[in-house]
Amino acid sequence: xxxxxxxxxxxxxxxxxxxxxxxxxxxxxxxxxxxxxxxxxxxxxxxxxxxxxxxxxxxxxxxxxxxxxxxxxxxxxxxxxxxxxxxxxxxxxxxxxxxxxxxxxxxxxxxxxxxxxxxxxxxxxxxxxxxxxxxxxxxxxxxxxxxxxxxxxxxxxxxxxxxxxxxxxxxxxxxxxx
Amino acid sequence: xxxxxxxxxxxxxxxxxxxxxxxxxxxxxxxxxxxxxxxxxxxxxxxxxxxxxxxxxxxxxxxxxxxxxxxxxxxxxxxxxxxxxxxxxxxxxxxxxxxxxxxxxxxxxxxxxxxxxxxxxxxxxxxxxxxxxxxxxxxxxxxxxxxxxxxxxxxxxxxxxxxxxxxxxxxxxxxxxxxxxxxxxxxxxxxxxxxxxxxxxxxxxxxxxxxxxxxxxxxxxxxxxxxxxxxxxxxxxxxxxxxxxxxxxxxxxxxxxxxxxxxxxxxxxxxxxxxxxxxxxxxxxxxxxxxxxxxxxxxxxxxxxxxxxxxxxxxxxxxxxxxxxxxxxxxxxxxxxxxxxxxxxxxxxxxxxxxxxxxxxxxxxxxxxxxxxxxxxxxxxxxxxxxxxxxxxxxxxxxxxxxxxxxxxxxxxxxxxxxxxxxxxxxxxxxxxxxxxxxxxxxxxxxxxxxxxxxxxxxxxxxxxxxxxxxxxxxxxxxxxxxxxxxxxxxxxxxxxxxxxxxxxxxxxxxxxxxxxxxxxxxxxxxxxxxxxxxxxxxxxxxxxxxxxxxxxxxxxxxxxxxxxxxxxxxxxxxxxxxxxxxxxxxxxxxxxxxxxxxxxxxxxxxxxxxxxxxxxxxxxxxxxxxxxx
Numbered sequence: 001x002x003x004x005x006x007x008x009x010x011x012x013x014x015x016x017x018x019x020x021x022x023x024x025x026x027x028x029x030x031x032x033x034x035x036x037x038x039x040x041x042x043x044x045x046x047x048x049x050x051x052x053x054x055x056x057x058x059x060x061x062x063x064x065x066x067x068x069x070x071x072x073x074x075x076x077x078x079x080x081x082x083x084x085x086x087x088x089x090x091x092x093x094x095x096x097x098x099x100x101x102x103x104x105x106x107x108x109x110x111x112x113x114x115x116x117x118x119x120x121x122x123x124x125x126x127x128x129x130x131x132x133x134x135x136x137x138x139x140x141x142x143x144x145x146x147x148x149x150x151x152x153x154x155x156x157x158x159x160x161x162x163x164x165x166x167x168x169x170x171x172x173x174x175x176x177x178x
Numbered sequence: 179x180x181x182x183x184x185x186x187x188x189x190x191x192x193x194x195x196x197x198x199x200x201x202x203x204x205x206x207x208x209x210x211x212x213x214x215x216x217x218x219x220x221x222x223x224x225x226x227x228x229x230x231x232x233x234x235x236x237x238x239x240x241x242x243x244x245x246x247x248x249x250x251x252x253x254x255x256x257x258x259x260x261x262x263x264x265x266x267x268x269x270x271x272x273x274x275x276x277x278x279x280x281x282x283x284x285x286x287x288x289x290x291x292x293x294x295x296x297x298x299x300x301x302x303x304x305x306x307x308x309x310x311x312x313x314x315x316x317x318x319x320x321x322x323x324x325x326x327x328x329x330x331x332x333x334x335x336x337x338x339x340x341x342x343x344x345x346x347x348x349x350x351x352x353x354x355x356x357x358x359x360x361x362x363x364x365x366x367x368x369x370x371x372x373x374x375x376x377x378x379x380x381x382x383x384x385x386x387x388x389x390x391x392x393x394x395x396x397x398x399x400x401x402x403x404x405x406x407x408x409x410x411x412x413x414x415x416x417x418x419x420x421x422x423x424x425x426x427x428x429x430x431x432x433x434x435x436x437x438x439x440x441x442x443x444x445x446x447x448x449x450x451x452x453x454x455x456x457x458x459x460x461x462x463x464x465x466x467x468x469x470x471x472x473x474x475x476x477x478x479x480x481x482x483x484x485x486x487x488x489x490x491x492x493x494x495x496x497x498x499x500x501x502x503x504x505x506x507x508x509x510x511x512x513x514x515x516x517x518x519x520x521x522x523x524x525x526x527x528x529x530x531x532x533x534x535x536x537x538x539x540x541x542x543x544x545x546x547x548x549x550x551x552x553x554x555x556x557x558x559x560x561x562x563x564x565x566x567x568x569x570x571x572x573x574x575x576x577x578x579x580x581x582x583x584x585x586x587x588x589x590x591x592x593x594x595x596x597x598x599x600x601x602x603x604x605x606x607x608x609x610x611x612x613x614x615x616x617x618x619x620x621x622x623x624x625x626x627x628x629x630x631x632x633x634x635x636x637x638x639x640x641x642x643x644x645x646x647x648x649x650x651x652x653x654x655x656x657x658x659x660x661x662x663x664x665x666x667x668x669x670x671x672x673x674x675x676x677x678x679x680x681x682x683x684x685x686x687x688x689x690x691x692x693x694x695x696x697x698x699x700x701x702x703x704x705x706x707x708x709x710x711x712x713x714x715x716x717x718x719x720x721x722x723x724x725x726x727x728x729x730x731x732x733x734x735x736x737x738x739x740x741x742x743x744x745x746x747x748x749x750x751x752x753x754x755x756x757x758x759x760x761x762x763x764x765x766x767x768x769x770x771x772x773x774x775x776x777x778x779x780x781x782x783x784x785x786x787x788x789x790x791x792x793x794x795x796x797x798x799x800x801x802x803x804x805x806x807x808x
Contacts, residue, residue, distance in 0.1 A: 046741070092798055
């Protein structure tokens with residue numbers, strides 16, 4: 001039973017990104033995948049809440065694809081969470097619209113893997129930094145999948161991009177197969 | 179009294195019936211009045227008869243009022259700018275027309291004195307008909323409009339020396355020594371230098387009284403808050419000036435014009451204008467009808483060839499002279515033609531001068547009958563000539579543009595073509611330029627094109643309604659055409675033509691308002707932008723801030739409101755045509771606004787942003803315990 005995948009893509013300077021251009025190209029036309037480019041849809045951050053909720057309803061897997069900015073999500077994704085995940089709809093006593101849908105974070109980070117961890121420069125792991133997203137998933141009764149991260153994009157080689165792209169496409173396929 | 183009421187009924191009824199019909203057929207009100215006059219006149223229905231001439235004299239006062247209103251609206255700066263046209267074109271026109279007509283009359287075997295008198299009489303054009311027509315069509319501010327106005331003003335001045343000249347041309351025994359025009363002008367019996375002094379004193383009085391006495395007087399009347407007293411004072415002012423002018427033998431129209439100019443800077447300008455306006459309109463209407471009624475069709479029928487020849491000769495000669503003057507003045511071809519057509523007629527002062535000349539034994543009855551008919555018919559022809567210009571010449575002239583300027587040949591081919599580079603178009607072009615997108619620009623304002631080119635922009639002079647120009651501007655390779663012409667009708671016509679001829683190109687169009695947006699959507703344009711919406715929303719949001727709203731909240735509301743409004747406009751575009759097609763544009767706009775307001779009320783624009791409203795959260799979690807997002 002295929003599970004339709006909704007990729008919420010958030011990149012304010014997509015045209016300048018090397019890694020995301022490649023990642024997006026590999027998944028946007030996969031069957032049962034809806035590639036939803038938030039900055040393209042809502043350049044003024046004026047998110048159409050009803051439309052977003054309809055999209056969520058129609059999919060079983062939700063992917064946040066974005067660069068890791070200041071240890072967090074880009075602002076439009078936070079705006080999206082603020083507005084779309086309404087009380088009484090996404091959480092709360094009567095809010096069960098998202099129950100059981102998987103939330104997958106797929107992000108790129110400039111720093112290398114070694115910088116993220118107790119011994120590293122940033123002290124915390126990616127998963128620890130993503131605690132707010134994980135807590136959001138929990139509140140919305142959504143299983144939170146282990147974050148998928150391409151680290152070290154400041155120094156990534158073309159081969160590295162190709163490898164990451166193949167890995168990402170495989171991840172999305174796997175999610176879609178359920 | 180009964181007679182007065184009866185003829186008032188006839189005139190008013192004729193006006194009420196004829197003018198809307200004439201306007202409906204695009205003929206303009208002046209022609210409507212003239213036709214109404216012909217119909218009620220002795221030649222057709224005979225409702226009004228011999229008193230037509232008297233009515234005309236009374237109604238001439240409409241011309242006086244018109245010049246007062248024009249004076250009120252005139253900026254002194256414009257008058258100063260027109261001084262060259264006034265003295266140069268005006269003097270040249272009067273002198274050249276007089277001489278040309280004199281020559282023609284002498285060639286037809288009249289005495290030179292009669293010829294000169296006739297020439298001076300027909301040199302004057304009809305201020306009433308020309309200005310009323312130009313105003314109605316909105317051409318007063320055009321080059322031809324301003325120059326016509328200047329020439330008419332000069333002609334009003336010229337009446338004075340002509341009145342002085344006519345008695346000197348007498349060739350026949352004078353029966354009576356009365357005079358029609360300056361009746362009761364005691365100043366006429368004074369010696370020359372005293373007369374000049376009195377005239378200057380009268381003009382100074384108008385300026386002095388207008389500047390110093392009128393404003394405080396009107397202020398105290400305004401304090402009484404009696405509408406009709408104010409109206410009475412306004413009328414008193416105009417009539418008083420006219421009487422004073424007649425006493426010293428000057429043109430009353432000129433005097434009231436001067437009075438208007440003096441009061442143009444006072445705070446009562448608009449008040450005066452709105453008080454005089456209805457009288458002016460009515461009297462002018464009656465005047466035009468009287469002109470129509472005074473055309474003696476019996477005479478015309480009897481001497482058909484002669485009268486028609488005289489009319490044609492009058493119009494052709496005046497046109498030729500005006501054409502030559504316009505040429506020397508270097509007017510653009512279409513304006514040049516309008517100028518020459520507009521003034522090619524005899525005028526209301528002509529009637530006055532004809533009777534004056536008759537009384538002074540200058541002209542014999544054989545000449546005057548034909549002359550009066552010719553002047554009246556030439557006046558009646560003017561609205562038709564202007565209509566001809568509007569329908570035939572103007573569109574062609576726009577297509578061909580001015581002869582001294584060939585259409586540019588845009589050699590570059592960009593993927594964006596902007597038509598119309600005024601405020602709106604240039605803002606769009608600058609934004610695209612900032613993004614590094616080069617655009618080809620077409621504009622019809624030659625001066626603007628020159629300035630922009632000097633600044634290194636690729637702007638081309640040309641009329642985008644011509645397909646070959648669009649082709650040479652590269653529309654076939656363009657992806658986008660941006661229509662930013664200020665005239666909504668022109669913009670729409672361009673959109674329709676381009677959508678039809680070049681279906682591959684995406685049209686982005688500026689819309690004047692909601693109705694114009696509907697029409698553009700209907701023409702198949704997908705990207706329609708109402709020009710005032712964004713500014714209005716920003717203004718509204720800022721106003722809300724001053725009223726105590728948080729900046730972001732008011733901005734969000736404006737954002738949401740605008741999106742809903744845009745969506746509504748798109749949706750209503752289809753409905754509009756079906757339901758409101760029968761209404762006039764203004765009526766349809768009101769009906770549309772009504773519907774918008776109803777919809778606004780049923781869907782409050784601020785319903786969104788529920789997620790930032792913690793009300794429901796407080797209700798659910800207020801008792802404590804349970805999960806909450808923090």
